[in-house]
Amino acid sequence: MHDSEIDFTPPLALSRRALMRRAAIAAAALPAGGALLEALSGNALAAGADTGTIVLNNYPGWIGKSELAAFAKKYPGDKVKMVTNATSSVAEVILQFKSGNFDVILSDTTDSGQASAAGLLQKLDWSKIPNIKNVSANFRKAYPWGIPTDYGKVGIAYRPDIVGEKITSWHDLWRLAPKFSGRVVFIDLERDCLGSTLKYLGYSSNTTDAKQIDAAKKAVISIKPHLQAFLNTNVGQGLVNGSTAIAMDWDYDVALLKQKQPKIEWVAPTEGMHAYLEGFSVAKNPDHLDVVEKFLNFALDPVQYADFVNTTGTAYMVPSASPHIKKSISTSPILKPSAAVLKRVEFDHYLGAKGTQLFDAAWQEVKAS
């Protein structure tokens, strides 16, 4: 009986001394280890100001496969360190601009618009970035703060064999939703979803009119009972096996899905489309502005830009890069729409404080209903 109390032999012989020792080592090692790790990973911002390394915040894999290596090769001594915590949340992007940790940040028109209004962006000297002329004029105009890199339109994808008729407009989607209740998917992003709805109602997707925004809100709420889900990843996936019949989806997603399931059709609705436009913006007062300028210029070089497009499969905006881009992308009617379709595309803008609040409130109500 006594044995059961004494014989506590556990598998781990952690004596108190060993524990304290370990804790002390850990406590002492933390700052040392942290600093060592940062040094090893090449974070030379605070140290060596002569090494010319800039920090780029981006999505993982959202850059040409060999782009960064090619840059380092072309400009010896200059390096781009890519950190991958880009986000689609406005607040987080603004914080990233404010933090001073990043030089170049992937940011869309709305985020850059707000950052610019808040005085967080570096004004660029375009004479130092001559390759900007490679970008089509309308995209340049829409993204004046930095270099635009890619865009994505929000349209409709559906299975004609399941739906049984042709869809050409947002009106068709709203009409058919009750018939395919539970098999309709919307995008789970405020601007994309409400923006498309505004297009459906015939308004601008960048309106700040409270009544219009309210109408859009009501329209989404009215269709919500028939929605399968609001998704922000794998949005159109259900279309492949038919569990989804109609989806509000981005062009590049549909292009990829079509390769797997040819029965999927893409629609550029007649009322028009909302689109995002993103690019690289520069935070105020970077340490090595000249390296930043060199990088931005480098990224728009036709060969490098083509590398980016081929790696990501996104819709693009540098015509001179076409010869280097995969045929499946450059000849895709989805990704490279006709001029007529492009005219109906509206990129999102920063709506100002009031407008943003209206949209936010409307979106919350949609989600809460």
Add this chain to the structure above:
Amino acid sequence: MSIRRHPVSALLAFAVLAFLWLPLLAVVVNSFNRDTLMAGWGGATGHWYNLAANDHDVREGLKTTLIIAFASALVSLAVGISGALWWRRAPRRAQAVYDGLVYARIIVPEVVFATALFFLFVHFKFRLGLPAIIIGHSVWNSAYATLIIQARMVGLDPSVEEAAADLGATPWRVFRRVTLHSLMPAIIAAGLLAFTFSFDDVVTSYFLQGTAQSPLPIVLFGLIRFRLTPEVNAIGVLVMLLTVGLMSLAVTMFATAGRLGRSEKRAGFLDMYRR
């Protein structure tokens, strides 16, 4: 008829265990799926593992995450054990305050705490990065550790320790041989929990990482921004295997040390009866 052999409880237990493993099996199966979209079964391939193992972001992210998780578990255990021990003999009021602090750490929503800590660090120009993340994790991990260890400690019989002390063992010896041993299941449980939490954490790590290499969960989040591929599943499996490997290594090391010290310990126990 003792309840111990009741078949119903065994059946239920295995059902729960199966429930726990079901997604894991799905992940493993899908990691071999040739179909990029995983819309169905596209045939088997090891291609994704190749991709995952060679992905630089993934490798660095895993390294970072492991360091953070281990460090945070250690710190949390240290805080948890010492705190629980102090608490046992502390005056009533101090106990209440301590409990308050422990609970408060648990009920603060992670996103709130992470943001607040972020602002704090930025304000005092404290460098963001791995140390910051470890601190952040340890704050709430130590609370969980404390709770678990306390739950165990509440049921401990103080008379064993008193007996040991009466027989001439130093407080140190009492702690080492008696207290720590009886707390061991709780310590193991708490350590495992802290490690697992840190390992999977996204929110705190996101806010406090600065420009340091992103921990693995954040890398994964970014990878699935548009689409979930079998590669992500492959990463999940690889990560799990690696962690299991590391854990077994750690346990074997400790076990060997324990066994080596075992005979010494038996004799040592007798020491308590001598002087």
Add this chain to the structure above:
Amino acid sequence: MFFVVPLVLVAVYSFGSINPVTLDVGFGWTTGNYRAFASTLYLHSLLRSIFLSLGATGACAVLGFSLAYFISRQPPRAQRLLLVAVIVPFWTSFIVRTYSWVDLLQNLGPIDRLAGAIGLTDSHLSVLYTPTAIAIGIIYSYLPLMILPIYVSLERIDASIYNAAADLGATPWRQFRRVVLPLAMPGVIAGCIIVGIPALGEYVIPEILGGGKTLMLGNILANQFQTTGNYPFGSALAVTLMGILMILLFLLRRRQPLQESA
């Protein structure tokens, strides 16, 4: 201490105001944030969150207990093995696991097909993107947290107690109710706290498994801090939530020592 100061900051923020453009927080002293919270929109989501999370916690407790109990009754070697078996699936990433549930629960997915095959239902289960799916996700994600504390509590019950109770003629159910359950209570309570509270603030699972259709408290909170950047409002929400929880916890804690002595 690293903990108290951020909390104070949060409390201070909750009385501040936000510049929506620069996201700088102005330190005015206004209760506007708290007033905004009282609108019906948020109260409705708060209630839904509470019911869903508490329900999931309860289910988690029942399931967790049965497994923890089983483990504690095994020889030490098997115990360790089983504990490892409980934890190992959670060393895959949270994201990977949760999305795996999407795959499993979807119509035409494995579970749906199984249910159809054994004749459980005529049409599809349609469980994905519903609150049920969210509950399953929460239960799943928090099971280890529930199992570990309960196991720790159960493990220290001496085997002889069971034998004694049996010898004295108690039925298995009686043994369980009068002996096991009270002794395991500290662990169960600890488990419910550890699970229930984060479950209230969960927002990732409702987004992924709920299809973004069910707005829960966690979503609102996270939204303020991550998307809209309205830190003062978010802080006010957080302070309110934490206040309520603190009160509940202290009431709970008061009861516990009494149970121990019994």
